[in-house]
Amino acid sequence: MENVISYRLQIIAITIALTFMLFIFRLIAKGKLREEYSFIWIICTALLLLFSVWRNGLDVIAGILGIYYAPSIIFLAAIFAIVIFLVHLSVVSSRQHKQIKDLTQEMSLLKEKLESEKEKK
Amino acid sequence: MKQDGKETEMSKVFKVAVIIPCHNEEDTILNLITEIKNTQYSHHFVIEPIVINDASIDQTKEILLNHHVKFIDLSVNLGIGGAVQSGFKYAYRNGYDIAVQMDGDGQHPPAELEKILSPLYNHEADVVIGSRYITNEGFQSSGLRRFGINYFKWLNKSLVGITVNDSTSGYRALNIKALEIVSQYYPDEYPEPESVILFSLNHLKIKEVPVIMRERLGGKSSIRTYKTIYYMFKVTLGIIFLYIRLKFNGKRHII
Numbered sequence: 204m205e206n207v208i209s210y211r212l213q214i215i216a217i218t219i220a221l222t223f224m225l226f227i228f229r230l231i232a233k234g235k236l237r238e239e240y241s242f243i244w245i246i247c248t249a250l251l252l253l254f255s256v257w258r259n260g261l262d263v264i265a266g267i268l269g270i271y272y273a274p275s276i277i278f279l280a281a282i283f284a285i286v287i288f289l290v291h292l293s294v295v296s297s298r299q300h301k302q303i304k305d306l307t308q309e310m311s312l313l314k315e316k317l318e319s320e321k322e323k324k
Numbered sequence: 325m326k327q328d329g330k331e332t333e334m335s336k337v338f339k340v341a342v343i344i345p346c347h348n349e350e351d352t353i354l355n356l357i358t359e360i361k362n363t364q365y366s367h368h369f370v371i372e373p374i375v376i377n378d379a380s381i382d383q384t385k386e387i388l389l390n391h392h393v394k395f396i397d398l399s400v401n402l403g404i405g406g407a408v409q410s411g412f413k414y415a416y417r418n419g420y421d422i423a424v425q426m427d428g429d430g431q432h433p434p435a436e437l438e439k440i441l442s443p444l445y446n447h448e449a450d451v452v453i454g455s456r457y458i459t460n461e462g463f464q465s466s467g468l469r470r471f472g473i474n475y476f477k478w479l480n481k482s483l484v485g486i487t488v489n490d491s492t493s494g495y496r497a498l499n500i501k502a503l504e505i506v507s508q509y510y511p512d513e514y515p516e517p518e519s520v521i522l523f524s525l526n527h528l529k530i531k532e533v534p535v536i537m538r539e540r541l542g543g544k545s546s547i548r549t550y551k552t553i554y555y556m557f558k559v560t561l562g563i564i565f566l567y568i569r570l571k572f573n574g575k576r577h578i579i
Contacts, residue, residue: 304512307400308410311376315396315414 209258216255224248243288330442338421338445340371340497342437343411343420345404347378350387350431353428357393359384368445371437374414375428378407404494405515409506416503424497432495437533442495448501453488454495466540468552475556476517476563484522484524485568488492488532491517502528511562514555520564525570 227244230236254260265273337363342360346353347544351377361375374394377385379401388395396410410424422444426432440452476491498506505526511518523530
């Protein structure tokens with residue numbers, strides 16, 4: 204009985220992981236997600252898939268690292284990954300901020316140039 | 325021969341761009357432009373006002389168009405730093421010798437222009453800052469702002485060892501050497517105190533001259549009381565990191 208439940212859970216986990224992967228691939232294919240960002244998501248789904256297939260994986264890794272309560276690895280790893288990704292996004296947004304500023308300035312200077320050329324004629 | 329060279333140099337006429345960043349200033353902008361055009365200047369300077377319309381949503385653009393004022397039209401609101409930098413880039417690329425930054429709200433009287441221009445004409449400095457705190461004449465500002473100004477004075481002095489009494493003053497003139505630097509990098513928000521560090525670490529000579537300022541005619545200060553804490557924090561961070569970047573990475577990594 205116990206086995207049936209845990210197999211059911213495993214199937215659900217694998218299905219979710221595969222759906223997520225499909226979702227990411229669809230986004231890339233449609234051009235809505237740039238490859239540079241998709242990289243991290245593909246790794247995430249691969250990990251998700253790995254641990255839903257390899258059921259004892261978490262316990263094995265916890266054993267190696269000497270972590271008493273195995274599921275806490277998930278939280279540790281997830282929070283760590285989220286923080287790093289957020290910093291990455293801040294860097295991206297700062298870079299875009301500068302790019303937008305530069306573009307706006309160049310465009311306004313060109314507009315002015317165009318107007319003054321028109322007046323000369 | 326040498327004498328001659330000096331003479332032509334001295335009698336050179338300086339093309340001056342007066343850069344007026346302007347965000348929703350429909351009430352005051354025209355008065356200011358008229359005032360700039362009607363003020364008498366010495367024959368050393370050709371003064372041309374250039375308004376930077378920072379995506380105003382009122383009638384500013386129409387007013388400027390109807391009165392044939394030269395302006396640069398930003399389609400996205402960039403804030404004071406980005407707007408002023410557009411003007412600096414324009415002046416640098418279009419053969420101006422000097423660019424002056426002047427607020428659009430009427431705080432900076434055109435009658436005082438010559439005071440901040442003449443040190444540049446005499447090659448006494450590369451950057452001239454008009455300060456209201458040297459002689460304490462004219463409109464003075466609130467206690468909290470004065471505290472901030474003294475704090476930045478102390479911060480600048482401890483970092484680069486120069487004393488600027490009013491580093492928050494936006495009334496300043498830059499020569500071509502300074503324009504080259506600010507075209508590459510200029511702080512975004514509240515750029516004035518931070519740019520003092522930028523100038524001095526790029527070995528530009530800064531001079532402060534006393535000017536008489538007026539109370540603003542319209543618009544709001546970009547620094548409101550509840551924002552002062554954020555302002556001080558943001559500018560302190562900006563100053564310290566700009567200092568580290570310029571001091572330890574050299575000029576190439578300025579951006």
